[in-house]
Every structure is written in C-alpha cells, then in structure tokens.
Amino acid sequence: MQLRNLVWATSKHDVYLVSNYSVNHWSSISGTLSEIINFAGHVAPTERHVGNLLEGFSQTQISTLAVKDKLLVAGGFQGELTCKRLDQKGVSFCTRTTHDDNAITNAIEIYDSLSGATHIIASNNDCGVREYDTERFQLLNNFQFSWPVNHTSISPDRKLMTVVGDNLDGLLVDPQNGKTVATLVGHRDYSFASAWHPNGCTFATGNQDKTCRVWDVRHLSSPVAIVRGNLGATRSIRFSSDGQYMVVAEPADFVHVYSTKADYKIRQEIDFFGEISGVCLSPDDECMYIGIWDRTYASLLQYNRKHQFQYLDAYY
Numbered sequence: 049m050q051l052r053n054l055v056w057a058t059s060k061h062d063v064y065l066v067s068n069y070s071v072n073h074w075s076s077i078s079g080t081l082s083e084i085i086n087f088a089g090h091v092a093p094t095e096r097h098v099g100n101l102l103e104g105f106s107q108t109q110i111s112t113l114a115v116k117d118k119l120l121v122a123g124g125f126q127g128e129l130t131c132k133r134l135d136q137k138g139v140s141f142c143t144r145t146t147h148d149d150n151a152i153t154n155a156i157e158i159y160d161s162l163s164g165a166t167h168i169i170a171s172n173n174d175c176g177v178r179e180y181d182t183e184r185f186q187l188l189n190n191f192q193f194s195w196p197v198n199h200t201s202i203s204p205d206r207k208l209m210t211v212v213g214d215n216l217d218g219l220l221v222d223p224q225n226g227k228t229v230a231t232l233v234g235h236r237d238y239s240f241a242s243a244w245h246p247n248g249c250t251f252a253t254g255n256q257d258k259t260c261r262v263w264d265v266r267h268l269s270s271p272v273a274i275v276r277g278n279l280g281a282t283r284s285i286r287f288s289s290d291g292q293y294m295v296v297a298e299p300a301d302f303v304h305v306y307s308t309k310a311d312y313k314i315r316q317e318i319d320f321f322g323e324i325s326g327v328c329l330s331p332d333d334e335c336m337y338i339g340i341w342d343r344t345y346a347s348l349l350q351y352n353r354k355h356q357f358q359y360l361d362a363y364y
Contacts, residue, residue, distance in 0.1 A: 052241075052283035052297060053155055055326030055339035055348070056115040063337050064115045066325065067346035071113065071122060074348055076335075084120065085132060085139070094138030097185045101142045105130070113326075114156040114168075119182060121168055123153025129170055131185060141185040148174035154213075155199040158182075162206045169209075169223075171197040177211060177226070191226030193219075198240045204248040208265065212239035218253050220265070230268050234261055243285040243294075245308065252294060254282025260296045262312060273312040278302050284326060288333045295336065297327040303338055320349065 054066040063074040069088035074081050085091060092104025105128055112123040118134045127148065131141040145153060155171040166182040173196040179189040198213040202223060209223040210232075218232035218239055232253060241254035250272070254260045260282040261271040277298045284297040287308075294306045300323045307314040318338070325339035325346055340347040 053112045057328045057330045060330035060335040066110050093142045095140045114158050116158040125152045127151030146174045159202045171200045201242045210242040214238045241285045246291045252285050256281040
C-alpha cells in the first residue's frame with residue numbers, strides 16, 4: 049500500500065486502527081483491544097438515508113480511516129465509504145462513491161464546516177473529491193480534477209483546501225466551489241500527504257521525492273522549509289494541536305518529529321523496524337501512536353511525551 053492513514057487517536061487513551069479486515073479500538077487505560085467493525089463479512093446500514101446502499105458490502109478491504117467526535121468513517125479499495133456513530137449500534141451509512149475501475153478511496157477528513165456542521169471529505173483515485181454532511185449523509189459537492197487525488201486537508205479557517213495526488217504540482221482550492229486558488233510548484237514526484245498548521249497560514253505536503261515541503265499561504269513562490277526522509281517517501285504528516293511539532297512518517301522504519309519553532313531544523317528521529325500503517329497525535333499532544341503493519345495484522349507503538357522532543361515508553 050502507498051497510503052498510510054489507518055491509525056487515529058481521539059484521546060491519549062483511545063486509538064482506532066485497522067488490522068486485516070477489522071477496525072479495532074485500543075484502550076490504554078484497560079489495555080484491551082476490541083473490534084468495532086468486521087469488514088470480512090457482510091456490513092449493511094441500519095439507518096435509511098437517500099443514497100444509502102441498503103444491501104451494504106461484503107469483504108471490504110479498507111484503504112483509509114478517519115475518526116472524530118464519535119464518528120468513524122472508513123474508505124475501501126472499490127470506492128466504498130462506511131460511516132458509523134461510535135455511540136450507537138450498527139452502521140449508519142454505506143455508499144460507493146464511484147463505480148470507476150480505479151475507484152480506491154485514498155483519504156478521508158472529518159471537519160467542522162463554516163456553519164458548524166460536521167462534514168466528510170473523501171479523496172478518490174477517480175480524480176474526485178467529494179463532500180458529505182453527517183446529519184443525513186448527503187453528497188454536497190463533487191469536485192473533479194485532472195489526476196487521481198491522494199489526499200486533501202482543510203485549513204483551520206475553512207477557506208482553503210490542499211489537493212495533492214498523481215501530479216508534480218499540488219493545488220490550493222476554494223472548498224466552497226472547487227476552484228483552484230494557487231498551484232504549488234517544487235515537488236519532483238507524486239504527493240501522498242498534506243496537513244495544516246493550527247495557525248492557518250502554514251501547511252505541509254509530503255511527496256514520493258522523499259521530501260516534506262512546508263509552505264506559507266502568503267508566499268507560495270517557494271517553500272519555507274524542506275525536510276528530507278531517510279529511505280522512503282513522506283506518507284503521513286501531522287501537526288500537534290499547539291503547533292510546536294510536525295510529525296512526518298516514511299513508509300517504513302522511520303518517523304521524524306520536527307520543531308516548528310526552530311524552523312524545522314531540530315529533529316528527533318524514531319527508528320524501528322516495520323511497515324508503517326499510520327501515525328497520529330492525541331488531541332492533547334501527550335501521546336503519539338504509530339501503527340506497524342505486516343499485511344495480516346497491526347501492532348501499535350505508543351510514545352508518551354515526557355519532555356520536549358522526547359517520546360518514550362513504546363508498547364506493542
């Protein structure tokens with residue numbers, strides 16, 4: 049897999065991860081792993097919404113995951129999108145976003161819109177970016193681009209959206225109408241990750257050229273920083289909620305933590321052995337979780353921040 053968004057933390061004690069066909073919840077308090085959805089069998093919605101695929105899916109291979117505010121959304125390799133409210137039984141919504149032959153759901157973002165409603169953005173290999181509401185799970189927007197979209201992320205003020213994928217250049221797009229606001233020039237290969245700094249002016253893009261480039265929306269002619277990986281492409285980027293750190297994951301073996309206050313020149317490198325299925329920070333920035341994937345099951349590394357630039361206490 050080229051994508052690495054299969055681990056998500058909703059608190060420092062609660063982590064959701066994909067292992068084989070299962071989406072699981074790990075509690076660091078109780079030390080228990082519990083299954084939330086098993087996609088190996090038949091999954092069908094229990095609610096009725098327009099566009100809901102009532103027959104559901106069978107043997108869905110999960111390609112991406114997002115969890116926020118008691119809502120879990122999983123994407124599949126055939127364009128599937130499955131939504132579950134964690135405080136309710138059953139699955140709320142199932143749909144196939146596209147019937148294109150190259151239909152993989154590459155990334156999902158859950159965010160609060162300008163109106164305060166919770167929305168979902170799905171990025172697909174059929175060159176589409178689709179926006180859904182989460183009250184009735186209706187399709188609000190379907191923006192089409194000229195190349196497969198691997199990742200999108202919404203700025204904190206909800207006025208801009210990064211769009212990166214199978215193209216050398218990335219885009220800044222108006223999320224209200226899908227129109228391109230600016231083009232990001234500099235990467236030498238395809239991009240797979242993006243993230244916004246909490247200040248709303250800075251964002252980062254991760255690329256197959258083994259770099260993560262940090263941009264300022266006020267000066268887009270060149271990146272404000274370029275950080276390089278050791279062996280592989282940048283597959284996942286996360287900023288801490290306080291904006292002090294940027295976490296960058298390679299496909300395997302290495303995760304890097306950069307100090308934003310030191311202009312990304314101070315770095316701690318976390319070196320281990322294994323394919324990385326995802327990396328995330330807890331909302332309070334106290335813990336970082338790294339998913340390790342070996343094609344059949346997932347392990348989880350937990351790093352508790354004890355002092356600046358140090359993540360300690362790793363657990364399987």
